[in-house]
Amino acid sequence: MDLIQLLAPIIILELILAIVGVIAWFKTENTNGPRWLWLLIIIFITILGPILFFIIGRRQ
Amino acid sequence: MQWLTIYKKEMLEYWRNFSWVWVPVVFILLAIMDPLTTYYMPIILDKVGGLPDGAVIELPQMAATDVLMMSLSEFSSIGVIIIVAITMGIIAGERKSGVVELVLVKPVRYANYISSKWAAKLTLILVSYTIALLTSWYYVSILFEEIALLAFVQTLSFYALWLILVVTITIFYNTLLKTPGLVGALSVGTIIGMTAINAIFSHKLTWFPNNLSSYIRQLLHTGEIPTALWGTSFVTISLIVALLFLSFYTFQKKELA
Numbered sequence: 001m002d003l004i005q006l007l008a009p010i011i012i013l014e015l016i017l018a019i020v021g022v023i024a025w026f027k028t029e030n031t032n033g034p035r036w037l038w039l040l041i042i043i044f045i046t047i048l049g050p051i052l053f054f055i056i057g058r059r060q
Numbered sequence: 061m062q063w064l065t066i067y068k069k070e071m072l073e074y075w076r077n078f079s080w081v082w083v084p085v086v087f088i089l090l091a092i093m094d095p096l097t098t099y100y101m102p103i104i105l106d107k108v109g110g111l112p113d114g115a116v117i118e119l120p121q122m123a124a125t126d127v128l129m130m131s132l133s134e135f136s137s138i139g140v141i142i143i144v145a146i147t148m149g150i151i152a153g154e155r156k157s158g159v160v161e162l163v164l165v166k167p168v169r170y171a172n173y174i175s176s177k178w179a180a181k182l183t184l185i186l187v188s189y190t191i192a193l194l195t196s197w198y199y200v201s202i203l204f205e206e207i208a209l210l211a212f213v214q215t216l217s218f219y220a221l222w223l224i225l226v227v228t229i230t231i232f233y234n235t236l237l238k239t240p241g242l243v244g245a246l247s248v249g250t251i252i253g254m255t256a257i258n259a260i261f262s263h264k265l266t267w268f269p270n271n272l273s274s275y276i277r278q279l280l281h282t283g284e285i286p287t288a289l290w291g292t293s294f295v296t297i298s299l300i301v302a303l304l305f306l307s308f309y310t311f312q313k314k315e316l317a
Contacts, residue, residue, distance in 0.1 A: 003100065003103055003104070003107060005100075006096050006097070006099075006100040006103070006104075009092060009096070010089065010092070010093070010096070013085050013088060013089050014089075016081070016085050017082060017085050017086070017089075020078050020081045020082055020085075021082075023078070024077070024078050047086075047089060050082065051082070051086055051142070054077075054078065054079075054082050055142075055145045055146065056145075058077070
C-alpha cells in the first residue's frame, strides 16, 4: 500500500482530461479571451483548467 | 420522429464537443476522490503532514456506507454546479444566437423541442453519474467493505431523482430567460434557497426533495427503504413533471410573443 496507488487512478483521469482539453483547444477557433492563455490554463491547472475551458472557454 | 431527430442531433453535438469524454471523467474524479483520500489519510498525513515526532492521530474507522455517502455529497455540491453549468446554455444559448428561430421555423412542436433536449442532457448526465458511482462503489468495496448490490442500486436510483430535478429546474429557467449566465445563477440560487427552506422547515416538510440524501443514508444504514423516501420521491417526481410542463408553457408564450 503506497501513495502511488492512491495517485494512479487520479493521475490517469487527469491526463485524459488534459489531453482531451488540448484536442478540443486545437479544434476551437474562437475562444473567450486570448487563445494561447487557454492552452496554458488547460495544461497547467490540473482538473479545474480543462473543466473551465469546456464550460466557458469556447464560444459557440 | 421529430423528437428523435432533435435528440440525435444533441447526442451528436455531445460527441463533437467532447462532453461524452469530459463529463464522465470529471464525475468519476468527484466520486472516487473521497473514498481514496479517506482510505489513504494515514499515509497522506505521514508523507505531507509535518507532524512532530511521536504524534499519534486516531482516525475514526469509517463505515463503507458513510464513504459512499461522501461521494454522493460531492455530487450535491460540485456535481450540481457542473450540471447547472453544462445545462444553462442549452436553450438560452440557442435563443441568444438565433439558432432557435432556425429550428422553430420548421413545424417543430415546442414540447418536442424542449423535452428532447431535456432527455438528451439527462442521458449524458445520468450515464456519467452511473459510471462514476459504480467506480466509487468498486473502490469502497475493495478499500472498506462490500455494500450489497440491491442497496447500491436503490441508492443510485433514488439519488438520480435529485439530479433530474436539478436539470429540470435549469431547463425551466432556460425557457424563461435568454442569458445563460443568468439562468445558471438563478438555478443555483433556487437550489440554495430550497436547501435553506428545508433547513428551516424540515420538521414540517418531511417530503421535501432536499431530504432525499438523508433518507438514502437511512436506507444504506438499515437496508430498508424508509417510507418517507417513497413520499419524497413522489413529491420530487411530481415537481419534475410539473416544471417540465411549465417549461413547455413559458417557452411557447415567450416564443409567440
